[in-house]
Amino acid sequence: MKELMIGNAAVARGLYEAGVEVISSYPGTPSTEITEFAATYDDIYCEWAPNEKVAMEAAFGASLRGVRSACAMKHVGLNVAADPLFTLSYTGVTGGLVVCVADDPGMHSSQNEQDSRHYAIAAKVPMLEPADSAECKEFAKLAFDISEQFDTPCLLRMCTRIAHAQSVVELGERTVPEKKPYEKNPQKFIMAPANAIRRHPFVEERTKKLTEYAETSPVNRVEMGDTRIGIIATGACYQYCKEVFGEGASILKIGMVNPLPVQKIKDFAASVEKLYVVEELDGVIESHCNNIGVKVIGKELFGPLGEFSQKSIAQAFGLPVKETVTADTQIPVRPPVMCSGCPHRGMFYVLSKNKITVLGDIGCYTLGSAAPLTALDSTLCMGASISGLHGFAKAAQGEADHNTVCVIGDSTFMHSGMTGLANIAYNGSKATVIILDNSITGMTGHQQNPTTGYNIKGDPATKINLEALCHSLGINRVRVVDPYNLEETEKAVKEELAADEASVIISRRPCVLLKYVKPRKPVMVDPDKCKSCKRCMKLGCPSIRIKDGKANIDTTLCVGCGVCEQLCPFDAIGHEEQTMAELPPAQCVAQ
Amino acid sequence: METKGIVICGVGGQGSLLASKLLGKVLVNEGYDIKVSEVHGMSQRGGSVITYVRYGDKVYSPVVQSGEADFVISFEKIEAARYAHLLKKGGIIITNTQRIDPMPVIIGAAEYPDGVLDELTAKGVQIEALDALALAEQAGSAKAVNIVLMGQLAKHFHIAYDKWIAAIEQTVKPKFIDLNKKAFELGYNYSK
Ligand SMILES: Cc1ncc(C[n+]2csc(CCOP(=O)(O)OP(=O)(O)O)c2C)c(N)n1
Ligand code: SF4
Numbered sequence A: 001m002k003e004l005m006i007g008n009a010a011v012a013r014g015l016y017e018a019g020v021e022v023i024s025s026y027p028g029t030p031s032t033e034i035t036e037f038a039a040t041y042d043d044i045y046c047e048w049a050p051n052e053k054v055a056m057e058a059a060f061g062a063s064l065r066g067v068r069s070a071c072a073m074k075h076v077g078l079n080v081a082a083d084p085l086f087t088l089s090y091t092g093v094t095g096g097l098v099v100c101v102a103d104d105p106g107m108h109s110s111q112n113e114q115d116s117r118h119y120a121i122a123a124k125v126p127m128l129e130p131a132d133s134a135e136c137k138e139f140a141k142l143a144f145d146i147s148e149q150f151d152t153p154c155l156l157r158m159c160t161r162i163a164h165a166q167s168v169v170e171l172g173e174r175t176v177p178e179k180k181p182y183e184k185n186p187q188k189f190i191m192a193p194a195n196a197i198r199r200h201p202f203v204e205e206r207t208k209k210l211t212e213y214a215e216t217s218p219v220n221r222v223e224m225g226d227t228r229i230g231i232i233a234t235g236a237c238y239q240y241c242k243e244v245f246g247e248g249a250s251i252l253k254i255g256m257v258n259p260l261p262v263q264k265i266k267d268f269a270a271s272v273e274k275l276y277v278v279e280e281l282d283g284v285i286e287s288h289c290n291n292i293g294v295k296v297i298g299k300e301l302f303g304p305l306g307e308f309s310q311k312s313i314a315q316a317f318g319l320p321v322k323e324t325v326t327a328d329t330q331i332p333v334r335p336p337v338m339c340s341g342c343p344h345r346g347m348f349y350v351l352s353k354n355k356i357t358v359l360g361d362i363g364c365y366t367l368g369s370a371a372p373l374t375a376l377d378s379t380l381c382m383g384a385s386i387s388g389l390h391g392f393a394k395a396a397q398g399e400a401d402h403n404t405v406c407v408i409g410d411s412t413f414m415h416s417g418m419t420g421l422a423n424i425a426y427n428g429s430k431a432t433v434i435i436l437d438n439s440i441t442g443m444t445g446h447q448q449n450p451t452t453g454y455n456i457k458g459d460p461a462t463k464i465n466l467e468a469l470c471h472s473l474g475i476n477r478v479r480v481v482d483p484y485n486l487e488e489t490e491k492a493v494k495e496e497l498a499a500d501e502a503s504v505i506i507s508r509r510p511c512v513l514l515k516y517v518k519p520r521k522p523v524m525v526d527p528d529k530c531k532s533c534k535r536c537m538k539l540g541c542p543s544i545r546i547k548d549g550k551a552n553i554d555t556t557l558c559v560g561c562g563v564c565e566q567l568c569p570f571d572a573i574g575h576e577e578q579t580m581a582e583l584p585p586a587q588c589v590a591q
Numbered sequence B: 001m002e003t004k005g006i007v008i009c010g011v012g013g014q015g016s017l018l019a020s021k022l023l024g025k026v027l028v029n030e031g032y033d034i035k036v037s038e039v040h041g042m043s044q045r046g047g048s049v050i051t052y053v054r055y056g057d058k059v060y061s062p063v064v065q066s067g068e069a070d071f072v073i074s075f076e077k078i079e080a081a082r083y084a085h086l087l088k089k090g091g092i093i094i095t096n097t098q099r100i101d102p103m104p105v106i107i108g109a110a111e112y113p114d115g116v117l118d119e120l121t122a123k124g125v126q127i128e129a130l131d132a133l134a135l136a137e138q139a140g141s142a143k144a145v146n147i148v149l150m151g152q153l154a155k156h157f158h159i160a161y162d163k164w165i166a167a168i169e170q171t172v173k174p175k176f177i178d179l180n181k182k183a184f185e186l187g188y189n190y191s192k
């Protein structure tokens, strides 16, 4: 049967057909759907782990026990999971272990543009890179065979344009390899120095064997065309080159990006007049070619930035690009914004109004950095808000204690915020930490996490109590506020900033896009009462706009959160029949 | 045949996913090779979103570049203009006339360029503009804007009406089939 599938769904299908039994992942665009689709197969145990390191270690445990296992993450997730990866390279596997990692050239939804191929080289593990959905499925299966044949974890590298592009896939059957019985093997699996010293030569030997494999494997294939131009390309870049040149160039398509073949590249180089390497991000293949003495043209022509396309490649080769018409009129940008009624908005309004310095983190709430709220001062990586605030406070020697806070989401707090909070308690800064608890991992498309009370399948699960957790991490002052109630929120922020010790404010209200959150009636503006003061516009709610000089609310978008209503000094905004008292309580998080 | 390109654009949350799904189905049923590319993530929160559809005998790249689109289908007026450069010479823009203010306009940092489509028309671009929201509501649901626009596309497209209807039946949930057929018909029959 043939199906149109996005690359990530095809990877999930490949994992399924390969007989994978355990998948543990942490969401991150553009990798998330791998695990979401895998979770639709009842034969696979799938879970969202609190972070990527935990996920990879869970996959390790499953492999140790003798079954095929996998984990998936975005490129920066591999930074978090780098620790287990580097030593997994030494232990090798029992059941096959595949790590799917998704890069984001062009940074459609990421904080950097790192190239995960460097990890494959540094950790000395094989990495495959598919170029369409059919290959996503085939390579996912092949990765298990390589993993088991060479006794190594195998990386599967995705990029946004492969992960999120649909193309046709032929479906196959699932075959589960026989489970290997568990046997204690300390020389292989206890990586203390005495054993690790013996495993290192194995790793070096393995790379040699994998290089031999790369020389002959059909994943690295030559497509001869016009020999005046030779191109080495992988993944999406292969597709762009085929689009531009068709038969007008010869292509060495690399499917295994680490280790790279040597002789195969030399032979290909000898068969063409001029050799180019077309690769997004860093010049990884180019460096390899330089190292083996093959002269190529690469980054000098294409550069290290962003996503390529058939257009950018044609331009780099000096080929004509298509004619087009554009408007001279300036079109205003349309950046993503927090939704109407987003629970984060009330807290950001309070922080912005009081001109508080805010160390931020990564999630929907990063959108609080945009105008008109402009509430954030920094965003580095997941968890850095809390740890960063501690350092900031120490450096300020007391001057930041009463005017600086950090904000972090519930999922991000579980991912890597807890250790930072422990540091605040242990090394004694008087930080005010705000956990924006919207009961979901919002930014990546609404995944469950350990604070939501549900697992990946939507079944009830243990719900971690954030208040108790913060208390036990050594914070005495922990309070919960409803960010829809501006007065209460402002009071809490002021009191906790004034306090002479560290504190946590849990700003709690579920994301409005969750199914169990029922929108209330939209509010309306009484144009006779509105004095055009535009105070409500300071919220940046996409439902509020100015029409004929007065505030006006788009009732198709408004969810009736009532926050703007509290800002209006003239009582011009209101629900027709509901009042604040009718708001469901902040603890209405689904049980 | 030369690979053809179609661009579907709009504002995050407007339901462009179903449009590309339906289009994909119609093209797969016709036996074309096809690739559909969209970027998930940040775009959901009311940002500008774009989907590329490419079809032909053998499709390599999943993205449509400047001057390569036979159609640009837009769910919102200025989004049509934002991606007009993707249209090839002689291509057609099909757009909903709905206006959704982006944040810079809401906060008064920018003007909504109301006349931009007239400028493009003056430059010789063929634009089919329709109030797809009103037609969708007439069909029974504001959510059917996507199918109304697909109906208008079908009017200018080489694949027969019946085949679109068959694809609708294969794509949408049974209880919404009648509504979507109606929306499709209204979009198909609309003319200025
Ligand atoms: C190491 C790492 N893993 C994953 C991501 C992708 N990512 C960005 S924000 C986010 C979580 C957001 O959830 P939460 O903190 O609950 O905030 P919300 O979006 O719900 O407001 C994730 C998983 C990332 N940026 N970095
Ligand atoms: S998805 Fe939820 S948390 Fe994210 S911006 Fe929208 S309402 Fe806020």
Ligand code: SF4
Pocket: A340, A341, A522, A523, A539, A541, A542, A543, A544, A553, A557, A558, A559, A560, A561, A562, A563, A564, A565
């Ligand atoms: S009540 Fe006000 S702030 Fe809340 S969603 Fe409606 S318009 Fe926006």
